[in-house]
Amino acid sequence: xxxxxxxxAELIPKEIExxxxxxxxxxxxxxxxxxxxxxxxxxxxxxxxxxxALIWDGSVLDPGSSFTRLFFLSAHPRSPEEGIRxxxxxxxxxxxxxxxxxxxxxxxxxxxxxxxxxxxxxTQEQVAxxxxxxxxxxxxxxxxxxxxxxxxxxxxxxxxxSLAVTALNHNSAFAKAYxxxxxxxxxxxxxxxxxxxxxxxxxxxxxxxxxNVFAKGKLPSIDASKDYSHNLAALLGFGDxxxxxxxxxxxxxxxxxxEGGNVSAHTGKLVGSALSDPFLAYGAALNGLAGPLHGLANxxxxxxxxxxxSKLGDDPSDEAVKEYIWSTLKAGQVVPGYGHAVLRKTDPxxxxxxxxxxxxxxxxxxFKLVGQIYNLVPDILLEAGKAKNPWPNxxxxxxxxxxxxxxxxxxxxxxxxxxxxxxxxxxQLIWDRALGAPLERPKSYSTAAIQKMFAGK
Ligand code: AMX
Numbered sequence: 001x002x003x004x005x006x007x008x009a010e011l012i013p014k015e016i017e018x019x020x021x022x023x024x025x026x027x028x029x030x031x032x033x034x035x036x037x038x039x040x041x042x043x044x045x046x047x048x049x050x051x052x053a054l055i056w057d058g059s060v061l062d063p064g065s066s067f068t069r070l071f072f073l074s075a076h077p078r079s080p081e082e083g084i085r086x087x088x089x090x091x092x093x094x095x096x097x098x099x100x101x102x103x104x105x106x107x108x109x110x111x112x113x114x115x116x117x118x119x120x121x122x123t124q125e126q127v128a129x130x131x132x133x134x135x136x137x138x139x140x141x142x143x144x145x146x147x148x149x150x151x152x153x154x155x156x157x158x159x160x161x162s163l164a165v166t167a168l169n170h171n172s173a174f175a176k177a178y179x180x181x182x183x184x185x186x187x188x189x190x191x192x193x194x195x196x197x198x199x200x201x202x203x204x205x206x207x208x209x210x211x212n213v214f215a216k217g218k219l220p221s222i223d224a225s226k227d228y229s230h231n232l233a234a235l236l237g238f239g240d241x242x243x244x245x246x247x248x249x250x251x252x253x254x255x256x257x258x259e260g261g262n263v264s265a266h267t268g269k270l271v272g273s274a275l276s277d278p279f280l281a282y283g284a285a286l287n288g289l290a291g292p293l294h295g296l297a298n299x300x301x302x303x304x305x306x307x308x309x310s311k312l313g314d315d316p317s318d319e320a321v322k323e324y325i326w327s328t329l330k331a332g333q334v335v336p337g338y339g340h341a342v343l344r345k346t347d348p349x350x351x352x353x354x355x356x357x358x359x360x361x362x363x364x365x366x367f368k369l370v371g372q373i374y375n376l377v378p379d380i381l382l383e384a385g386k387a388k389n390p391w392p393n394x395x396x397x398x399x400x401x402x403x404x405x406x407x408x409x410x411x412x413x414x415x416x417x418x419x420x421x422x423x424x425x426x427x428q429l430i431w432d433r434a435l436g437a438p439l440e441r442p443k444s445y446s447t448a449a450i451q452k453m454f455a456g457k
Contacts, residue, residue, distance in 0.1 A: 015447075018447065019040060019447060022036075022040075022447055022450060022451055023036065023037050023040055023041075025454075026450065026451075026454040026457075027040075029454055029457065031450075031453075033051065034051075036450060036454065039445070039450070053261070054260045054261050054266070054269070055260070055435075055437075056259060056260030056265075056269075056428050056431075057087065057119065057431070058086065058087065058116040058257050058260075058424055058427050058428060058431075059084055059085060059086045059087070059116070059257040059258060059259055059424065060084075060085050060088075060259060061083060061084050061085075061258060061259045061342050061343065062083060062085070083343055083345065083347055083348040083349075084257075084258060084259075084347075084348060084349065086112065086115055086116065086256075086257060087115050087116065087119045088119075089115070090348065091254060091348045091349065091351075091352045092352075094107055094111075094112065094115070094253065095107055095250075095352070097121050098111035098112060098115065098121065098122075098127075098253070099111045099122065099123070099124045099127045101227050101229075101230070101245075101249065103242075104242075104245075104246055104249065105246065106246045106247075106249040106250040106253070106356075107249060107250070107253050108127050108131075108227055108228070108229070108249055108253075109228055109229060109249060109252040109253045109256065109420070109423060110122075110127045110130040110131055110134070110227065110228055111127045112252075112253045112256055112423060113130065113199070113256070113423045113426075113427065114126060114127065114130065116256065116257060116423060116424060116427035117427045117430060117431075130228075131226070131227045131228055132224060133196065133200070134196070134199060134200040134228055135200070135222050135223070135224040135226070135228075135231065136200075136224065137196060137197050137200035137201065138200045138201060138203060138204055138222040138231070139201070139204065139222075140164070140168070140201050140204045140205060140208075141167075141168075141170065141171065143167070143170070144164050144167050144168065144170075144205070145208065147163060147164060147167055148160055148163075148164055148205070148208045148209060148212060149208075149212060151163070151209075151212070153212060153213045153214075153215075156290070156411060157209050157210070157213055157411055157412050157414070157415045158286060158287075158289070158290035158295075158296070158414050158415060158418065159290070160209045160212075160213075161205060161206070161209060161286055161415050161418055162283045162284075162286040162287050162290070163283075164205045164208075164209075165198070165202075165205065165279055165282050165283040165286060166279060166280060166283030167279075168197070168198065168201060168279040169277055169279040169280050169283075171197075172190075172194050172277035172278070172279055172280075173190035173191075173193040173194050173197075173277075174187070174190040174191050174193075174194050174275075174277040174278065174433075175277045176190070177189075177190040178275065178277075184436060187275075187433035187434070187436075188430055188431075188433040188434035191277075191278060191429055191430050191433040191434075192430050194277055194278040194279060195278050195426035195427070195429055195430050196426075198278050198279060198282055198422055198426055199228075199422050199423060199426055202232075202418075202419045202422055203222070203228065203231050203232040203235050203419065204219070204222070204235065206232065206235070206236070206415050206416070206418075206419050207219050207232070207235025207236055208235075209412070209415060210235075210236050210237075210409075210412055210415070211237075213409070213411075213412070214409050214412070216236075216237055217237075219235055220234055220235065220239075222235075227249075228252070229245055229248040229249040229252055230245050232248055232252075232419065233245045233248050236407065238405060238406070238407065241405060243360055243405065244405040244407075246360075247356065247360075247401055247402075247405065248416075250352065250353070250356055251353075251398065251401075251416060251420065252416075252419060252420040252423070253420075254349045254352055254353075254394070254420075255349070255394065255398075255416075255417050255420035255421060256420045256421065256423035256424045257421075257423065257424025257427070257428075258424070259342070260428060261342075262294070262341075263288040263289070263291065263293075263294045264285040264286070264288045264289040264294060264295065264418075264421050264425065265285070265421070265424055265425055265428060266288075267281075267284050267285040267287070267288040268281045268282055268284065268285035268425035268428065268429060269281075269425075269428055269429070269432060269437075269440070270284075270440045271284040271285070272428075272429045272432055272433075272437075273432070273437060273438065273439045273440040274439060278425075278426060278429050281425070281429060282422055282425055282426070285421065285425050286418050289414060289417060289418050289421060290414060292336070293334075295395075295414045295417040295418065295421070296414050297336045297337055297393070297395035298337075298394075298395040298398045298399050298410075298413040298414060298417060299399070299410045299411055299413050299414055300336035300337075300395075301336045301337040301395050301396055301398075301399050302399035302400075302403065302410040302413065303336075303410060304328070304335075304336050304337075305366060305369060305370070305373075305399070305400070308321070308324050308369070309366070309369065311324065312324060314365050314369075315365075316369070316372075318372065318375075318376060321369075321372060321373060321376055322376055322380065325373070325376060325377055325380050326380060329380070329384055335377055335380075335381065336395065336396075337392055337393060337395045337396030337397075338377050338378075338381060338387070338389075338390065338391065338392050338393065338396060339381070339387045339388075339389050339390070339391075339393065340389045340391075340393050343389055343391070343393065344388070344389050344391075345389075345391055346391045346392055347391065347392060347393045347394050347396075349393075349394035350392045350393065350394055350396055350397050353394075353397040353398060353401055354371075354397060356401065357370075357397070357400070357401060357404075360404075361401070361404045364400070364404050366400045366403060366404070367400050367401075367404070370396065370397060370400050373396075374392055374396070377390065377392070378390035378391055398413065398416075398417075399413055402416070
């Protein structure tokens with residue numbers, strides 16, 4: 001064939017056969033800490049998720065499985081099976097200990113950021129100062145507003161989000177300091193300024209995307225006397241609903257960080273390791289978050305639930321729901337919101353959202369459906385026999401809460417996840433520059449090299 005694509009289509013089946021043969025012959029042979037097979041098949045999840053490869057103190061995940069417990073307990077002697085800990089604290093602990101807004105009962109994400117950066121629980125005054133600082137930094141350059149206003153409303157909100165965040169690099173303190181010859185030991189200072197600017201500007205970006213894409217009118221301005229989540233809610237048009245503001249405080253807190261190795265956090269770290277500034281690094285991280293196996297899953301869950309509701313009605317029987325779940329699997333699709341690369345139990349972020357729903361919206365029909373699905377999916381995934389973790393993750397629940405308060409444009413959900421995940425990535429970038437984290441550059445091998453290396457062994 002003369003066309004490149006046609007030639008490639010001929011080569012692919014041959015290479016699939018070649019890889020199969022190499023795996024059959026050498027797959028069980030050890031190559032450094034992994035088996036050859038794992039380089040092709042599972043190294044990215046089952047091996048890499050256990051291979052010590054990164055340092056990040058902000059949060060650590062206890063997988064909660066007996067398989068990894070032995071290794072994990074030696075590193076974390078007091079760690080039970082509870083999933084995420086932010087600087088050693090579980091979600092219920094941070095809910096109890098972090099400062100709240102006046103009259104509120106959910107933690108302020110400002111406090112979580114202070115905790116991620118310092119390892120300390122901040123005072124009410126420290127948190128109020130962060131709210132003020134972020135409000136003062138919140139404006140975005142006019143040319144970024146214009147970029148967003150020129151995006152067609154059909155461009156996915158996550159693509160718009162990453163465009164705008166990347167463009168903020170125009171005013172990066174780190175990029176400028178680097179050009180001016182800053183010494184290595186001082187990197188963290190301008191990185192800190194960029195990290196603060198990044199977080200501070202996200203509500204204006206998210207609000208503008210929401211209003212442009214869903215024709216929701218003009219953005220109000222930031223209120224310097226209000227906390228971050230209140231301002232974000234107001235920019236989205238929900239500032240008068242105290243329950244929604246509380247939901248955002250919880251949402252931003254629990255989505256902020258999930259160790260250093262998940263796709264978005266790790267992308268931010270990897271790109272930052274080239275000394276790309278925090279805006280470039282986080283723009284890249286957002287593109288990873290936009291994938292359906294990662295942050296986009298919250299959109300996918302809602303689409304899946306809506307389809308189920310329209311097919312089965314509001315009060316479906318367990319039998320009908322089971323059949324629907326099986327039909328998803330039989331169609332070769334994943335059940336969105338279930339499974340995890342590291343966790344081996346119900347995600348405590350799911351549980352925190354379920355508790356919020358039990359308190360604020362116990363009779364919501366879709367919340368009830370989510371609960372019904374929770375009782376059915378794990379057994380089905382176990383019976384199907386592939387997923388290592390049949391339990392729900394954070395994304396199985398978030399969309400239902402947002403929908404309840406009227407934010408039912410599901411293509412926007414991952415943007416909220418992206419506002420929150422910036423807290424973890426920003427904190428990590430500051431520490432990476434402070435500690436002089438190295439350039440990340442894993443070694444890759446060709447199949448031919450593997451064949452040669454193991455021939456006759
Ligand atoms: N539904 C159906 N099949 C699933 C499944 C699910 N929810 N979870 C895992 N599996 C399948 C995998 O597709 C894989 O199949 P394969 O052998 O044919 O490729 C097999 O089970 C083994 O996968 P695994 O080792 O258990 O999971 P992983 O570490 O490779 O992937 C994850 C983890 C999250 C991508 C996967 O569980 C999944 O696709 N879940 C649904 C999407 C989702 O909810 N993503 C959000 C995760 C949280 C987040 O990042 N925000």
